[in-house]
Amino acid sequence: MRKLVVLMSILAMLAQNSIQVVKSYAGEDDVGVCTAEFLKIGQGPRIVAMGGAGVAIANDVNATYWNPAGLVQLELREITAAKTSWFENIDTNYLGFAQPLLPINKMKRAMGISLTMLNVGGIEGWDNTGKNPTTLQVDNLVFTLSYALELRKGISCGFNLKTIKQDLAGNKGTGMAVDIGLLSRYSPKTSFGLNIQNLGPKFKTANAKNDLPFNIKLGVGYKPELFGENTLVAVDVEMPKDNDFNFCAGAEYFLTPRLGVRLGYNNQMGYSMGVGFKSTGEGYFEGVEVEVDYAFVSHDDFDNSHRFSFITKF
Numbered sequence: 001m002r003k004l005v006v007l008m009s010i011l012a013m014l015a016q017n018s019i020q021v022v023k024s025y026a027g028e029d030d031v032g033v034c035t036a037e038f039l040k041i042g043q044g045p046r047i048v049a050m051g052g053a054g055v056a057i058a059n060d061v062n063a064t065y066w067n068p069a070g071l072v073q074l075e076l077r078e079i080t081a082a083k084t085s086w087f088e089n090i091d092t093n094y095l096g097f098a099q100p101l102l103p104i105n106k107m108k109r110a111m112g113i114s115l116t117m118l119n120v121g122g123i124e125g126w127d128n129t130g131k132n133p134t135t136l137q138v139d140n141l142v143f144t145l146s147y148a149l150e151l152r153k154g155i156s157c158g159f160n161l162k163t164i165k166q167d168l169a170g171n172k173g174t175g176m177a178v179d180i181g182l183l184s185r186y187s188p189k190t191s192f193g194l195n196i197q198n199l200g201p202k203f204k205t206a207n208a209k210n211d212l213p214f215n216i217k218l219g220v221g222y223k224p225e226l227f228g229e230n231t232l233v234a235v236d237v238e239m240p241k242d243n244d245f246n247f248c249a250g251a252e253y254f255l256t257p258r259l260g261v262r263l264g265y266n267n268q269m270g271y272s273m274g275v276g277f278k279s280t281g282e283g284y285f286e287g288v289e290v291e292v293d294y295a296f297v298s299h300d301d302f303d304n305s306h307r308f309s310f311i312t313k314f
Contacts, residue, residue, distance in 0.1 A: 034242040035203045035210035036164055036175065038118045038140045042066070043082060043094045045295035045307040049274025050250025051264025053234035055219035056183065056193035060291075061098040061311060064112045064146045067195045067217075068158025069183035071110035071148035074100050076289070082309030093117045094309075098146070108156070112146035139167045154185045164203065164212075173205030177212050189223040214241040219248075230254045243268070252276075262295075270298040274307075289313040 044062030047054030054066035061078035063070035077099040084092040098112030120138035141164070148158035160179035166172065177200035184192045195217040202209040219236035223229060231253050238246035250264030250272070258279065264272040274295035280288075291311040298304050 034213040035173070035205070036140070036166055036198075036212055038092075038116075038166075039142065039162075039164070039177070039198055039213050040215070040240075041084070041092055041116070041118070043096070043114070043116065044080070045082065045274055045293040045309050046252075046262065046276055047250070048297060048307055049262035049264055049272050049293070049295035050234060050252060051236075051248040051266040051272055052269070053219055053236040053248040053250045053264065055181075055195045055217040055236050056191045057219075057221035057232060057234045058193075061096045061112060061114075063148075063158070064096055064098065064114045064144055064160065067181040067183055067193045068112070068146045068148050068160050068179060069156040069181035069193070069195075071098055071112055071146060071158055072100075072108040072150050072156040072183075073185075074098055074110050076100075076313040078311055078313050080309055080311045082307065084305060084307045090118070090120050093119075104149070107150035107152070109147075109149045111148075112144075114142075114144045114146070116140075116142040116144075139165075141165045148181075156183050157181065158183070162198075162200075166203070166205070168205075171205050171207065173203055175203040175212065176200050189225070191221040193217070193219045193221075211241065215239065227253070272297045287314065 042048050042052050042054070043065040047058065047062065047066055058066035058070035059073040061080045078097070080094070080096045082094040094114065094116050096112065096114035098110060101109040101111055103109060118140040143163045145161045146158060148156055150156045158181040162177040162179070164175045164177060177198045179195060179197045180199070181195040182193065186192060197215040197217065198212040199214065200212050203212055216239040217236055219234060221232060221234045223232050231251065233251045234249070236248040238248065240246065246266065246268050248264070248266045250262060252260055252262045254260040258277060260276040262274045262276070266272065272295060274293060276291060276293040279290045289312070293309050295307040296304065297307070
């Protein structure tokens with residue numbers, strides 16, 4: 001355990017130092033210095049409803065976003081589809097697949113793939129003379145390949161390789177990025193996580209090169225004994241390169257083995273809440289599990305957003 005804490009601390013300090021170096025050149029106000037901001041959009045209503053505090057508790061197919069090291073907890077293949085309805089006709093669609101792999105020396109392994117698509121239509125635009133109005137389209141896409149393995153019992157690491165494409169009204173760009181995650185399931189009740197996101201070269205478009213939204217996420221998850229196995233609480237701290245520190249906290253409580261409720265707070269988004277329903281099929285679909293999740297997120301500066309997803313396990 002001590003070695004893991006030391007390793008996580010070293011990685012966090014190195015990453016934080018890189019942020020400080022960039023900020024020393026960019027100035028104190030770094031808001032807006034990065035491109036491909038859609039990479040910050042969390043995937044999976046369960047953790048979104050918990051304020052985005054997921055780096056230490058992600059244990060399903062959506063771990064490809066929150067912390068790829070969490071994929072080693074999968075027991076079955078999982079497929080997910082999610083949709084987010086945002087303000088101003090912004091829609092995000094997410095598809096993911098993950099499955100366990102054969103262990104190596106009794107150490108668990110897993111892999112995953114995911115596709116995120118963000119589309120914005122109906123934007124009014126004009127040429128450089130202020131005339132000839134037209135309708136602009138924005139399309140963004142991220143394809144992610146994930147791999148996770150246990151380093152020792154209860155300790156795992158994970159990696160994401162991302163291919164990023166962006167089309168802002170004809171101004172197109174492509175890029176690559178890497179995520180590195182660590183997870184310690186210290187006990188059945190406590191877990192710690194670290195995810196370093198969007199490491200990579202500058203993102204190139206036709207007219208410019210800009211940094212990706214590099215971010216460090218540290219978190220802890222805990223099941224309070226007072227409420228038994230039905231309750232989970234989580235707290236994350238984020239250190240993005242282009243913004244202030246972000247605090248996330250959330251809780252999940254299962255009223256029944258199949259029905260759960262969630263609450264969360266994120267100081268950059270606001271309050272969130274959601275519900276989740278689990279079902280095990282019968283008859284021909286015996287052994288196939290289905291989860292349906294919903295999240296509502298309040299936004300301080302924009303309209304509220306709604307997120308839906310389902311996960312099939314088989």
